[in-house]
Amino acid sequence: MQQGFDNKKYIELQAARIRERIAQFGGKLYLEFGGKLFDDYHASRVLPGFEPDTKFRMLESLADDVEIVIAVNANHIEKAKTRGDLGITYDEDVLRLIDVFRSRGFLVGSVVLTQYSGQPAADAYRHRLAQLGITCYLHYPIAGYPHDIERIVSDDGYGRNDYIETSRPLVVVTAPGPGSGKLATCLSQLYHEHKRGIAAGYAKYETFPIWNLPLNHPVNIAYEAATADLDDANIIDPFHLEAYGKTTVNYNRDVEAFPVLKALLERIMGESPYRSPTDMGVNMAGYAICDDEACRAAARMEIVRRYFTAAVNFKRTGAGEEQLERLRSIMQRAGVDENLSPARRAALDKEQATGGPAGAMTLPDGRVVTGKTGDLLGAASALLMNALKAVTGVDDGLQVIDDATIEPICRLKTGHLHSANPRLHSDETLIALSITSANSATAARTISGLEQLRGCDAFFSVIISAADEALYRRLGINVCCEPKYERVSLYHK
Template sequence: MKKIGFDPEKYIEEQSKYILERVDHYDKLYLEFGGKLIGDKHAKRVLPGFDEDAKIKLLQKLKDKTEIIICVYAGDIERNKIRGDYGITYDMDILRSIDELTEYGLAVNSVVITRYNGQPSTQLFINKLERRGIKVYTHAAIEDYPSNVEKIVSEEGFGKNPYVETTKPIVVVTAPGAGSGKLATCLNQLYHESRQGRVADYSKFETFPVWNVPLKHPLNIAYEAATVDLKDVNMIDSFHYDAYQEMAVNYNRDIETFPVIKRIIEKITNKPAVFKSPTDMGVNRVGFGITDDQVVQDASKQEIIRRYFSTACDFKKGIVDEEVLHRMKLIMEEVELKQEDRVPVKPARDYSEKLKAGNDQAEVPAVIALELPNGDVVTGRTTALLDSCSTALLNGVKKLANISDDILLLSPVILETIQKLKTEDLHSKLAALNANEVLIALSISAVTNPTAKIAYDQLDALSGSQAHSTVMLNNDDEQILKSLGIDITCDPEYASSNLYFV
């Protein structure tokens, strides 16, 4: 049984109370939300017991006082930037986010396109939003932002960008990813609020790093691993220590930009800033929800290994450069971790080596090892009919249902018929059935086959499983595993020498 190290109810109670205490001092509080509002898988993995939807549930408690602005950088839309966790582009993620926020009863005020300069794909996205009744504002880039404070806080800076009309005391500013312009949007709003005679302020809600756990705690190092491509480095907040003689952890970008942000806020408000440090500017209380530090440390170490494999695969695909991979290796060494410290890695590699020894093929045999929530490990390999993800899932549910390996859940005749449809009628060059196709076949078989029904009923029990593949999976299989709640890592090897059909 998975150990718990975090109390989500205590956290939500503490967090909502702290935010309300801060907003009580102002007419309006602009709250920059870092990370994910919904489905924070990273926090769930490193803080066992954390509710991945804790932030959105927190906002639900405050929904009568809250509205939401979503920011996106125009350049990210132009280059079709992808969210790795969902496998969708940023513009599609904004549509998804608006739908989900609306379902939670939260008011989405508008979408702000930052650093907009008439980019054609962005204009099409604006048209799509506006024709669905969603308000859109565009903000142009400000030259010399954020260093030229005099220009920024003037009619030639923030004054040129429109004010987003808001009505509630808490305005959450969120985005699909880093670099989307959340901070600039908040400061732009402060400028216009001040010009209209209202007292508004800014705070940041960033879950990681956790300011009140040690700098080298695995929980904070896992954050460095998660943002290794951004070159984020955790540091002691020197401003906080100088002001309070208290140790607090923050990260380099916030510490480096704090003096200029402080000057901008002071220039806008014409009075000394309330905050004495970047930690002061934050409202994060997640550290107070930790109930078992050792459980959190162990989970964080596993997340570091998971991030290592993700970075290695990104390097193989050409997404990140060698410097990022080198930094990730240093993080692994810092915590004295090995790849094999992740349980399913060795069984997957051992089985793959065994298969390779039995044939002359140059390609790495595709094998997935699945560590089930009860600690059992099963494996699956690619066959003529099924890919490795499909066989691993079938073997996993059979193990959980105590079904013998000798019993077939799906008739080969049915699978061959589906494969014929796929290759001959739909002209797919990937003959082996993927996880989505096999799960549909299993669900249909469950209607008439009692054994298949027993196995099908175990799909929910796969949630929390850990998996490792000896080759990089295609996006469809990867998303299926994530949807089932399975954390997957891959060796940085292609499943095929083909350049397209991988």
């Protein structure tokens, strides 16, 4: 893929910007960390060159000054709220986050349960954290929040919350998902710090929308596509325009909440250090774009991917029609349609020619390869094999895995595992290829091409299985499917 983002420059600029903000507040900063911290695949897709763990690596350059506080809403624990991308509950994800942070040398100071009101599941979780040696603090609901400023900034509001003991100049407040109470945690801490005579400030680190790109830049539009289910939008920051005469982009929710937030900061600190929502941010991503056209192209493709993801979800569940319509509108704004990727046309043509499900993939050099459903391999498996052959220079007509290797696996699936589908899924195909590579130089050469497929776009003429989709995503291949099933049925496993 053509690189459009200078990752090294970004890390340097971002770390320097955060250091400046720490110094601005006298040596202590509560940094609300929005979005995904170390698996930001959306950013890596729309800013080619941005690594999914870039924000994590940026923090590593500040590691000696960083302390992590993880906020989780007690109501989310009570309702067993789940992260859709990982399939685990928020309380389990907190433990996962702690493990990841600690494995990279970060100090995880504590966990704070926000909106705590004696929920039984939250109490059980507190006990579990105590057994694991993790310090847990409680923050409570505040009557009249967020508009009753006088009550909020008082001993009956933030004053009731536990004061979180911290020891580092940069306190990163993160969470397993939205609605966890990161902002409230930061402001509660500011209240307690200022009561103790400790100088401290607040800032927000959110990658998107990128404030110094135009409102209708495809990268910013792609963020609207990514959050289409929230029915939010990017808008011009009116407070920044009024204060400085400069046009910047922000999220409508942040703009709507700013007057209240500004009033809270004035009450806590005496005066607000910020004149606009844009002022609060520290994001420097816009300054690290080195090829604007490459980022525009990547963002347009991401918008189309989001459309197909929503279309497939609507087909599967019957829910999300408004989101789908919103994405159609977003595509029109971006000047793209369903046929942006040449892989779609190739997959549909292959299906028409063969009479069965098919797939196509755009390779790094622009070539498009296809794969069809056969007797032993499904469309996803066939496409993966053909793509690997293409990028490693193996003859397309060469049979890399013998039928004698595949057929016993097919018999195992139907005869012993009672699968109705004897064909190999893509993960099973890779295992067969790996086994073959022990005695075949050609197979070893073929499997060596996996990394070259990272970032490629694949399109299928039908909705593929969850196993195939998961394998493609693990390989870093972007997947889109036509919103239709291979067979007419009410139940699809």
